[in-house]
Structure formats: structure tokens, C-alpha cells
Amino acid sequence: MKIIDARVIVTSPGRNFVTLKLMTESGIYGIGDATLNGREMAVAAYLEEHVVPALIGRDASRIEDTWQYLYRGAYWRRGPVTMSAIGAVDMALWDIKAKAANMPLYQLLGGKSRERVMTYAHCTGKDIDSCLEEVARHVELGYKAVRVQAGVPGIKTIYGVAKREGERYEPADAELPAEHVWSTEKYLNHVPQLFAAVRERFGHDLHLLHDVHHRLTPIEAARLGKAVEPYHLFWLEDCVPAENQESLRLIREHTTTPLAIGEVFNSIHDCREMIQNQWIDYIRTPLTHGGGITHLRRIADLASLYHVRTGFHGPTDLSPVCLGAAVHFDTWVPNFGIQEHMPHDALTDSVFPHDYRFEDGHFLVGESPGHGVDIDEEAAARYPFKRASLPVNRLEDGTLWHW
Ligand SMILES: O=C(O)C(=O)C[C@H](O)[C@H](O)CO
Numbered sequence: 001m002k003i004i005d006a007r008v009i010v011t012s013p014g015r016n017f018v019t020l021k022l023m024t025e026s027g028i029y030g031i032g033d034a035t036l037n038g039r040e041m042a043v044a045a046y047l048e049e050h051v052v053p054a055l056i057g058r059d060a061s062r063i064e065d066t067w068q069y070l071y072r073g074a075y076w077r078r079g080p081v082t083m084s085a086i087g088a089v090d091m092a093l094w095d096i097k098a099k100a101a102n103m104p105l106y107q108l109l110g111g112k113s114r115e116r117v118m119t120y121a122h123c124t125g126k127d128i129d130s131c132l133e134e135v136a137r138h139v140e141l142g143y144k145a146v147r148v149q150a151g152v153p154g155i156k157t158i159y160g161v162a163k164r165e166g167e168r169y170e171p172a173d174a175e176l177p178a179e180h181v182w183s184t185e186k187y188l189n190h191v192p193q194l195f196a197a198v199r200e201r202f203g204h205d206l207h208l209l210h211d212v213h214h215r216l217t218p219i220e221a222a223r224l225g226k227a228v229e230p231y232h233l234f235w236l237e238d239c240v241p242a243e244n245q246e247s248l249r250l251i252r253e254h255t256t257t258p259l260a261i262g263e264v265f266n267s268i269h270d271c272r273e274m275i276q277n278q279w280i281d282y283i284r285t286p287l288t289h290g291g292g293i294t295h296l297r298r299i300a301d302l303a304s305l306y307h308v309r310t311g312f313h314g315p316t317d318l319s320p321v322c323l324g325a326a327v328h329f330d331t332w333v334p335n336f337g338i339q340e341h342m343p344h345d346a347l348t349d350s351v352f353p354h355d356y357r358f359e360d361g362h363f364l365v366g367e368s369p370g371h372g373v374d375i376d377e378e379a380a381a382r383y384p385f386k387r388a389s390l391p392v393n394r395l396e397d398g399t400l401w402h403w
């Protein structure tokens with residue numbers, strides 16, 4: 001079954017998405033998500049200029065060979081742009097293979113390991129009280145797990161908290177990077193109070209998560225991990241920037257708070273040491289940025305040997321195509337932990353019709369052949385690309401810090 005055509009579709013129904021559509025001679029097509037927030041056009045150009053020409057005429061059924069061809073064949077291995085491009089091709093090829101087999105993707109991966117996929121929502125508020133209201137609202141919606149982030153007194157703009165009350169949080173909120181000011185001390189003093197308040201009101205059954213968003217040093221992360229131990233977090237996420245995998249060792253030696261990391265990783269080599277040393281509990285690399293199903297399967301298998309479970313990144317800046325494929329992966333993968341869920345808005349959902357469903361705090365996988373997500377190209381064409389950038393962070397003295 002030869003690939004006869006490929007289209008890179010850039011659309012912005014509220015925010016930017018890059019989608020790869022591969023057409024085969026049999027009429028079956030596959031869809032892959034190639035969205036890299038704030039750097040969308042780099043992946044679109046990589047696909048259009050360097051990948052698509054090499055795909056035409058290839059056998060769509062040779063998924064592994066195509067993966068190796070694009071990875072080894074580029075000579076320049078790894079990196080978010082390369083791996084997102086490969087991820088989109090891989091996702092589209094698995095979609096084609098599953099459609100050709102007339103099976104939902106999870107069947108092709110090995111069938112169901114579970115009936116439903118636990119997911120967590122984001123609860124944010126400008127202060128602790130409004131955050132508690134958001135937790136109450138999400139408990140009401142059925143969520144069994146929530147990520148809790150609140151404004152910190154003395155910090156004007158903080159990761160994870162919407163600009164205005166009632167608005168959705170969107171990190172890429174300006175054409176050029178907005179500048180935020182960060183104070184580690186103010187943050188570290190505040191977070192334990194937030195979790196004390198959540199546990200006091202909601203008890204210990206609800207799973208609680210928190211995203212540090214790479215802002216601490218290892219010893220500061222160790223301090224935070226210890227401070228929140230009484231509140232039994234499901235995980236503490238991205239507590240340090242992790243180019244240096246060894247830095248996770250120190251944190252691990254000091255705290256029993258479970259650690260999740262990896263939403264900015266794109267290869268097994270980014271997390272190999274931390275998995276093999278059991279310094280983390282959850283690996284978050286998503287299908288799009290991590291080279292697709294073929295590569296994430298390899299990461300998940302390695303992780304399973306060391307009691308590390310998956311907790312895929314699932315923000316609104318990955319398209320419903322990535323989320324749909326992830327729900328299939330999550331339904332199959334034996335060492336599943338949790339799936340992030342930042343709901344897309346109705347406009348995005350209308351551009352990407354899908355058959356996964358949310359019910360009672362879980363995703364339910366669809367039964368249509370493939371990964372169950374499509375793109376309405378006519379609708380997509382109505383929303384042209386709009387440049388949007390992620391913010392940068394500075395310490396109070398002006399030093400550029402991690403955002
Ligand atoms: O969802 C999360 O855990 C994030 O950290 C979201 C990121 O800030 C976002 O995807 C950046 O594009």
C-alpha cells in the first residue's frame with residue numbers, strides 16, 4: 001500500500017495546530033499531530049521540505065522501517081523538531097495500518113489492558129480560595145485526579161493560572177514572549193499551604209498533582225517534595241529542568257513524593273538514566289514530541305522494567321489527534337499511570353472530530369478503525385496560522401530563569 005500524497009495542514013482555531021495527512025493508493029489515509037507549541041512552523045517546514053518528498057512512493061505498512069529511515073536517515077538525530085515530525089508520520093502510519101486491518105488502534109497494539117483511562121484536569125485560581133472552588137467544580141464533573149496550581153502572593157503572573165478569572169489558561173499568550181517575574185522563596189513558602197487547604201476540604205481520596213514547571217534547583221525541589229509529603233501527592237511534576245538526568249538523584253534521596261518528568265523530552269535517551277536508576281515514577285513524554293507510537297512503546301517498555309508508569313502530557317497545545325492516539329496507547333500500555341486532560345474548546349473539537357469520550361473522570365476509547373480522530377480540512381482552512389509565543393521568566397533581579 002503505497003503513500004501517494006501527503007499534506008501538512010496548519011490551522012489555528014483559537015490556537016495553532018500542525019497536522020500531517022498521509023494518503024495511500026488504497027484510498028485509506030492517516031492523520032498525525034506535529035504541533036510543537038511556539039515553534040509550529042519549524043516542524044511544518046521540516047515535514048514539507050524534508051520528509052514529505054521522501055515519503056511519496058514508500059510502503060505505508062512498513063512503520064518500523066520508516067521510523068528508522070527518518071531517524072537514522074536524517075543523520076541529525078533527536079531534538080523536538082525532528083522527533084515531532086517523525087511522531088506525526090508514525091501516528092499517521094499506525095492510523096493507516098489500523099484502518100486497513102479494520103481495527104481500533106488499541107487492538108493492533110495488543111488489546112485492552114484496562115476498561116478506562118484515568119485522567120486529571122487542571123484546577124487553577126488566582127488564590128487558594130478560588131482554586132478550591134475549581135477543585136470542587138472538577139470533583140463535581142467526575143474527576144478523580146486534579147492538578148492544583150494557584151497564584152502566589154507577591155508573584156504577578158505565574159505558570160498555570162489564567163490571566164482572568166473564568167478564562168482558560170493558554171501559555172502561548174502573546175505574539176512575542178511575555179516576560180514574567182519569578183520568586184522561588186515566595187513560591188516555596190506558599191505551595192504547602194495550598195495543599196494543606198485542599199486536603200482539609202476534600203480529604204485524602206482525591207489524587208492531587210502539581211507542576212513546578214522546571215523552576216527549582218535540585219535542593220529546592222527536595223525541600224518542596226518533603227514539605228508536601230503529608231498531603232500525599234500523586235506526583236510532583238518537572239521539579240527541575242532535566243537536561244542533567246543525574247540531578248534527579250539528589251531529589252529522590254530526600255523525598256518520598258512521587259516524581260513525574262518528561263513533557264519536554266523527545267527521546268529514550270533523555271530519560272534512560274533516570275528510569276534505570278528509579279529516580280522517577282512517571283514518564284510524561286507525549287506521542288507527538290517523542291517520535292510517535294513506535295518510540296513511546298520502546299520508552300514505556302523500558303520504564304516498565306523499573307516500576308515507572310506513563311503519565312502522558314496532554315495540554316491543549318497538542319491536538320485532539322495526539323490525545324486520541326494517546327487514549328488508545330493508554331488503553332493498551334501495561335504500565336499506565338494517568339493521562340493529562342486539558343479539554344480542547346468546541347471550535348477545536350469541530351475541526352478535529354473524534355470518538356474518544358470523557359466519562360466520570362476517565363477517557364473511554366472509541367471503536368472506530370484507526371485512532372479515531374479526523375481533520376475537517378475545509379473547517380481547518382478557515383483559521384490561518386497566528387504566531388504565538390510562550391513566555392520567558394526572570395528572577396526579581398532580572399536574571400533570565402526557566403519558564
Ligand atoms: O500541561 C502541562 O503540564 C504543561 O506544563 C503545559 C506546558 O506549559 C505547555 O504544554 C507548553 O506548551
Ligand SMILES: [Mg+2]
Nearest residue numbers: 211237238263
Ligand atoms: Mg507540565
